[in-house]
Amino acid sequence: MTQIINRSIFDLLKVGIGPSSSHTLAPMKMALDFRKHLIQKNIIFDEIELILKGSFGFTGESHMTPNALIAGLVGLDPVLSPIKKIKSATKDLLDEGILNIGLNYIKVLNRDFIKFSRNFKDLKHPNTCQFIAYLNGQKIVDCSYLSPGGGVILLESDFELQTEDTSLNKSSFSEILIYCKENKISLLELIYAQEESLTGVSRVEIIRNLEKIWYVMESAIKNSLKEEGILEGGLKLERRAKKSLTRLSSNTDKWRKLAPGMGLAGIYALAVSEENASGGRIITAPTCGASGLVPGVLYMLKDSFNLTNRDMSDALAIASLVGNIVVDRASISGAEVGCQGEVGVACSMGAALCTFLSGGSDIQIEMSAESALEHYLGLTCDPIKGLVQIPCIERNAVGAGTAINTSYLIMSSDEKHLISFDSCVDTMMRTGKDMSYKYKETSEGGLAETYC
Ligand code: SF4
Structure with a gap:
């Protein structure tokens, strides 16, 4: 089989310690x-x-x-x-x-x-x-x-x-989809087959390792939902995940009727991001600063769709492809391209896995990844006092809702779109290069400058 995915799932999804x-x-x-x-x-x-x-x-x-x-x-x-x-x-x-x-x-x-x-x-x-x-x-x-x-x-x-080394071809979602079509293979099947040939690890072991990744994500949510109090660092920022969940679960909360799924996904994303900000153990998805969004969406879907462990592994495999294409073509570093490469890419991964779990086609998965990233182009990295707290924590929570919303819109559309995921990623890289250094993890510009 031709190797058209150059990076392993586990190069992207790794156990990490927060905050960055x-x-x-x-x-x-x-x-x-x-x-x-x-x-x-x-x-x-x-x-x-x-x-x-x-x-x-x-x-x-x-x-x-x-x-x-x-x-x-x-x-x-x-x-x-x-x-x-x-x-x-x-x-x-x-x-x-x-x-x-x-x-x-x-x-x-x-x-x-x-x-x-x-x-x-x-x-x-x-x-x-x-x-x-x-x-x-x-x-x-x-x-x-x-x-x-x-x-x-x-x-x-x-x-x-x-x-x-210019001999290495950059990964391309468009080429991957063409390959799938020509070889009559699903995107998920291709990801697993490519992982096997790239790493020599068996399918059973790959799926078991993905289950371990999910276990760490789920533990971060559960641990964080037990915590209250102020995060370290001097901003006096309160942990809100536990309180928000209690509020959403109460019969008197109006939000329960408005958007329960998006609300819950946001709260779970908040929980992981608070765990990350406190130096806890999380999974890079694609980074520590953006580690809340993907597990937030996935944990909400697990209950809503009654998902099995295998579903969770498959969804993470799909999300990893999106992140890995960005690493290969551009960057997921806030210091290189700003937050569009962190929370923007996390949103892209979240939207793709949401579409996959909703039964979307491979083309709709690619479209979801593109559409989510499109709306983050130009997003700067300007954490106040350099702490991965403001705007990072809420950005994960809000991004979880955006991922679900994006997926829903794409699932309601036909399979045609003007901009490919590859073009959007290349645009993100160009935008990142044009961005002043102040907005790339220096805490010299944006909100960080306003606060000082
Ligand atoms: S604002 Fe910067 S530090 Fe915070 S999540 Fe985004 S890229 Fe990471």
Whole structure:
């Protein structure tokens, strides 16, 4: 079978820790990778320096990037380690006063070994972190990692090779649909077959792994719906998911009659986004900042449509294709294209899975993904104080409703449309390139500027 989907479902849907895939999850993975390298090569050093550059330099502090770096440096894993230990990584290290990596025991009195640079000049990517190990004042190891979005990490040298490699064809939803038609295969069947040939993992295992992804999504909703109180960070933002659900469930609430499905999906999206903002464990869909929308829509549909575990896995497989095409053709990084690449793409994924579960055709799935993204073109990333709270949390909740609404409109239309998903994604990328740096995860413009 020709490989026309270049990325795995699980490259996109990953277990992550909040609040940001690019600024929290990826830096933790970078530090863990750096630590492994030092240990594997038996490198002896007496000093360490980490420099957060570009967008990291602007919003790293509020995205909890330094704590994520320290968590990775001390060997904590974003998937396996207890969330409590990850959250207290900095405090624990400073209490201990010693950083142990392999044969090295470095005295650590404060966090000053992590530095910030707001300079974008000469950076290969706006999210860059340089890791340096010294011995007697001389650099022993000096490498830079990039965070291109969704929790993915790349060594700077690999990024250069990847961008220079023009032999790889960019994924195209239009070509995928033509392939399905010519080979008389459904979109879902193609996604699974391509995943099998790309990864060598059996169908049974792929579906089991998707069930695990859903389990983490569902747990995030259930855990968050037990929580109340104020989110950390200084904005005094109240957690509202639990309260909103109680209100919607009461017989006196008028909204119950107006839009119960959209209301519920929004509340579940709110729950995951609040869990993410508090540094909890979520799934990147496609990113941590936009992690609430897809599970919000899916959890509501699960009850409304009486869905099985297999339905949930299939819906997530469909959503992953949408996100992966964007990663391949454009970007899901707020620092590169603004929030159109995060909540905009999440809405696209949510609308596509909604249409799939409603019995829509493969063409209608593509149309839903396109239509949802179309209405987010130009959306900036301007989180107040750099926290993934305002506008991020509500954006997920409102986006869940938009995804359902979009799907409903597409299900009521014929299978003709003027703009393809591929064109819309390319437009998003061009728009992102034209956007001032102020609106790309720097907290220098938009709402962030107004609040300051
Ligand atoms: S505004 Fe959007 S892109 Fe920016 S941090 Fe929030 S969710 Fe992410």
